[in-house]
Every structure is written in C-alpha cells, then in structure tokens.
Amino acid sequence: xxxxxxxxxxxxxxGGYEEQEVLKDISMSVCRGEILVxxxxxxxxxxxxxxxxxxLSKPWSGAVHFEGEDIWxxxxxxxRRSRARWGVLFQSGALLGSLTLLENITLVLNEFTNLxxxxxxxxxxxxxxxVGLADFARSYPLEVSGGMQKRAGLARAMALDPEVLFFDEPxxxxxxxxxxxxxxxxxxxxxxxxxxxxxVTHELASILAIxxxxxMLDGESRGIIAEGTVRQLQVESSDRRVTxxxxxxxxxxxxxxxxxxxxx
Amino acid sequence: MSFDDKVRSTSxxxxxxxxxxAPDVSLIRSAFADISLRAKQxxxxxxxxxxxxxxxAASGIYEGIxxxxxxxxxxxxxxxxxxxxxxxxxxxxxxxxxxxxxxxWSLKDHFEGxxxxxxxxxxxxxxxxxxxxxxxxxxxxVLTTPSLFRWHLTFYYMEHAGVRAVPIVGTLCWLIGxxxxxxxxxxLKSFAAEMFMPDLIAYSITWEIGPLxxxxxxxxxxxxxxxxxxxxxxxxxxxxxxxxxxxxxFEYLVTPKMCALFLVMPAxxxxxxxxxxxxxxxxxxxxxxxxxxxxxxxxxxxxLPIDFWWGMLKGLVFAVIIANxxxxxxxxxxxxxxxxxxxxxxxxxxxxxxxxxxDALISLIFMEIRPTxxx
Numbered sequence: 001x002x003x004x005x006x007x008x009x010x011x012x013x014x015g016g017y018e019e020q021e022v023l024k025d026i027s028m029s030v031c032r033g034e035i036l037v038x039x040x041x042x043x044x045x046x047x048x049x050x051x052x053x054x055x056l057s058k059p060w061s062g063a064v065h066f067e068g069e070d071i072w073x074x075x076x077x078x079x080r081r082s083r084a085r086w087g088v089l090f091q092s093g094a095l096l097g098s099l100t101l102l103e104n105i106t107l108v109l110n111e112f113t114n115l116x117x118x119x120x121x122x123x124x125x126x127x128x129x130x131v132g133l134a135d136f137a138r139s140y141p142l143e144v145s146g147g148m149q150k151r152a153g154l155a156r157a158m159a160l161d162p163e164v165l166f167f168d169e170p171x172x173x174x175x176x177x178x179x180x181x182x183x184x185x186x187x188x189x190x191x192x193x194x195x196x197x198x199x200v201t202h203e204l205a206s207i208l209a210i211x212x213x214x215x216m217l218d219g220e221s222r223g224i225i226a227e228g229t230v231r232q233l234q235v236e237s238s239d240r241r242v243t244x245x246x247x248x249x250x251x252x253x254x255x256x257x258x259x260x261x262x263x264x
Numbered sequence: 265m266s267f268d269d270k271v272r273s274t275s276x277x278x279x280x281x282x283x284x285x286a287p288d289v290s291l292i293r294s295a296f297a298d299i300s301l302r303a304k305q306x307x308x309x310x311x312x313x314x315x316x317x318x319x320x321a322a323s324g325i326y327e328g329i330x331x332x333x334x335x336x337x338x339x340x341x342x343x344x345x346x347x348x349x350x351x352x353x354x355x356x357x358x359x360x361x362x363x364x365x366x367x368x369w370s371l372k373d374h375f376e377g378x379x380x381x382x383x384x385x386x387x388x389x390x391x392x393x394x395x396x397x398x399x400x401x402x403x404x405x406v407l408t409t410p411s412l413f414r415w416h417l418t419f420y421y422m423e424h425a426g427v428r429a430v431p432i433v434g435t436l437c438w439l440i441g442x443x444x445x446x447x448x449x450x451x452l453k454s455f456a457a458e459m460f461m462p463d464l465i466a467y468s469i470t471w472e473i474g475p476l477x478x479x480x481x482x483x484x485x486x487x488x489x490x491x492x493x494x495x496x497x498x499x500x501x502x503x504x505x506x507x508x509x510x511x512x513x514f515e516y517l518v519t520p521k522m523c524a525l526f527l528v529m530p531a532x533x534x535x536x537x538x539x540x541x542x543x544x545x546x547x548x549x550x551x552x553x554x555x556x557x558x559x560x561x562x563x564x565x566x567x568l569p570i571d572f573w574w575g576m577l578k579g580l581v582f583a584v585i586i587a588n589x590x591x592x593x594x595x596x597x598x599x600x601x602x603x604x605x606x607x608x609x610x611x612x613x614x615x616x617x618x619x620x621x622x623d624a625l626i627s628l629i630f631m632e633i634r635p636t637x638x639x
Contacts, residue, residue, distance in 0.1 A: 054504075054508050055508075056504055056507060056508065083509070083510045084510055086508065088505065088508045088509075090501040090504060090505055091501065092500055092501055094500060094501040094502050094504065094505035095502070095505075096497075096502055096506075097496075097497075097500070097502070108509055111509070111510065111511060153505075156509075
C-alpha cells in the first residue's frame, strides 16, 4: 500500500473550535484508488478533520496537501482547482431543496462545463441511473426518502467524475438494509471507476464492508491511535480503545469471530 | 386501618404489599400522613410482603420517610429489597446536592453579562462589515463579468421581494398619507392655514415616510426571508456543499438578492410616494374641501425633482443594508433549526435599526444640499 501514489496528505495538523482543541498533531495520507475510512467514537473530531480536508475551515497549524500542493497555500487557487476534482457527500445529502434531483446535478454541470442544457440533463440522468434514481429525476429532495437523498447526493458528488470522493457519515440515519446498499454502491464505484474515497463513519458494518484501510481517532488523545487494514486493527491491535471499538462486531459477526479464533 | 391492599397501617407503622407503582403514590402519601399523626417515637416500615417498587413510588416513600425523620421519629425498615435500598440511598445522595447552595446572583455577573452583550454587538458589527466588503467585491466581479450574473435568480427575488410587496407598501402608504393629511388639516385649520396641507404631505411623504415605510416593510418581509433561506441551507449543510462544489457563496447566494433589491427598492419608494400623496389628495377633498387641482398645483409648486430622486437614492442605500443584513444573519447560523428562528428575528431588528440610522444620516445631508423653495 505504501508504494502507491499518495494523493492527499495531512501534516502535523492542529485544530478545533474557538479555545477547544479537537485535533492534535494529525498526520496521515490517502493513496490513489483506495477507500480510507476514518473512524472513532462520537465527538472524537472525525467530522472536524473532514472539514479541514475539504478546506471548509482553516487549521490552526499544519497543512493539507493535495497532489503535493498545499490547499491553504499562497492563493486560494489551489483549493479552487482541487475542489473541482473532488466530490463530497454530506451527512444529510445536502441537496438544494428548491431544485429537483435532476436540477441539483445540472446546477454543478452548468457551473463548470460548457454543455448545452440537453447534454447536461443526459449526463445528470446517467448519474442518477448509476445510483438507481433515474425515475425520480423530477422529484424534489423532500419528496424522496432519506436513503434516496443520500444516493442523489452521491450522484451529484459524482457529476464531474471526481478523482476523490469524500463521505461524511454516509450511513447516518439509514436503516441497516439501505445502509448496506449504499456501502455496496460505494464499493462498486470504487472498483469500476477507481475513485479514491475518504469516508468518515462510526458504523462498524460499513467499515467492515468497504474499508481498504482504517484510521482511528480518539477524543481523549485528540489524535490517531491506530492505522491499518480492518484485519490488522481487529486482530493485531492490543490497544484497549481499538479492541473496544471492534470488539462488539467480532461478537456479532460469526465470520469474524471464527477468523479471530483461527488466528489465535 | 387499610388504605388499599397495597398499603396497610399496622400497630408499629406501615406494611406494604405487591408491586408499588406510580399511581400508588397518593395512597402512599396519605398513609404516611396518617402515620405521622399517630407515631410517637419510632415507626416500622414493613416491606416483607412487597415485591418491589418503581422509581416514582420510591420517591413518594422516600419523601414520607424524610418527613417522619424531620419530625424526630425514628424509621426502621424491614425487608426492603437491596435494589430498593440502593434506590432510596441514591435519593438521599441527590437530596444533598439539591440543597447545596445554587449560584447566587451577584453584581459582578450582571456587569459581565452587559460586557458580553457589548462584545457580542461589536462582533456582529465587525462581522457585518467584513461580510459587506465580501459582498461588494463579489458584486464588482459579477457586474464586470456578465456571465457570472444570475438573471433567473435575480428575477426570482425581484418578484418575491419587490412585486409581491407592492400591495402592502401601496396600501400602508396610502393610509399614512390619509392620516397625515387629516391630522395636518385638523391642526392647520385652527390657524386658517389648511392650504399648506399639501406642502406638509409632500415633504413628509417624499423625504421620510415613503422611503422609510417601503424599507421597513421590505426589511420585515425580505430580510427575514433571506436569513431564513440561507440559515436553513446552512443547517442542512447545503452551503458547505455549494462551497466544496466550487461555488462562490457570495456570487451565488448574496449578489442576486442584492441586485434584486437594488432594482426594486427605488421603484417601491416611488410607488410609496405616489400612494402617500394620493392619500393626501383624497383626504384634502373629503375633509378640507380642497379641489384636486389646487392640491396638485401646490405639489407642483413646492416640490423639486430632487425630492423624488433623493428618496430613491435612500432606497438604494436601504436595499444594500437589508440584503446584507438578511444574508449575513443567515450565514451566521450555527447548529440547529432554533438558530434559524433567532437569525430571522435578528435580521429584521438589525435591518430596521440600521435603516433608520442611515435614514437619519442621509436626511441631514439632504437638508444641507436641497435648494430652498420660496413659498
């Protein structure tokens, strides 16, 4: 994994809200084409880290590099150029409520391409089809279910065929079945299009289903306490906080339990 | 004496049976009230036949026991389940923390509160200033790069903030013109000076009331609407989404609103002037028997074109204030839906406050530059 090209890198990042430090000396990297999952318990700073990765907030100190360039460098140009190659799915889907699902996607295309309206709609419909929502193109976000909003958000995030997709709690508020469908979709997009993905979540089922590599944050130490594949974290880690996080699942999922037993 | 099958009076105290639940609390209370009248030095609570109690019933029993203890009566428990012993012990613990002195009011806190408010107001003013500068630079970009101008959004807001405000602005200005004409006529009549009523209407409506009333109504309708719209988008992370999709928030969300108000406010002011003057005309005819031809020729005599232009210029300044304040308050929303409500209120209050401040300032300048009309 280490031999692969690093696309996004965080170096010695400190940050937080007002006086309260949430993240302390975070250094991590994302390799091209992998699915990196950032996990941790509620309030450990996952979403804050995501905001820094996306350039929505400026860190107190430290840097975020996209393809070697500091996104908070001299001018805002790097950030602007980087964002054109990113897609983001927010927790709620964050679709514009006043536009239909189709219009939500054509809005992005209209802003960044020279396509005609018909071409934009064709692209948008294709994207909606990818997430199984072609029949709902003319619906407004509030007319479809939460899971559908998420999928439409994903379609919009993919509108410009981004190189990196960011997900903030993709399974939040979804039932287990819908959530696993979304996981499946994420996995298949990664496989077919080679999109790099950075996912923030605390859903164990999702982590087990999609993660190539996991980074675990901890609220108390405000830093990364573990990093590696799911298997490494589950089986090899001796950190109490890591085993506590993954322990619950190894009791539930019989496959994993036998795996652990087998390795012992 | 038996209160129910669940609580019985015994010679030594009370005996409980079955499982004590929330609806039994009143029984428990009256049983304890009864025993406190009869008891001498000690009572025995017999729990040997009971099956347990829920938290609400336990609180009733605890309070009863405490009342007996306060009356210097020793209470002995017999057969209380360990789980419920723990429950009553926890009440005893929590009662101590309840009786701990609460934070008392002090003069220092009061001054600190005032200080915090001042700092917060200062922060708001500074934030608004920075926001306005950003809006202005976005506006310059949009106006110099026509492809960035969002016509459909501008038209949308022109309709909602402007066209739809026409009935209420017209009606209210007409009413104010009428009332003003009536009151001026009533006062002037006693000096036999009612022929000057048109002068008074003309100046008060075009200099102050027309622009101000239009601005206050637009602030009430649109400033709050802008704050609510942007605030809701903020709560739903739509703003973050737009930002990471590469949209410039100011160009996409703020400038169309600003341009729309910029285009409709002068027109609304002109219309407010017209309806206000019309109100004066009608009341003059009805109350003062003033011919419409006299009223109009008097207006023509005392008014200068600058009276209208200046009012419309005020309208432009008010448009900037209202759009900026509305959008800024929306953008400041953090957290949940309740914040959106606060933001809309703050938007209206701040917008009207600043509109009146600006009005006072502009009126002072106007008094300096307006040529005098010899009456």
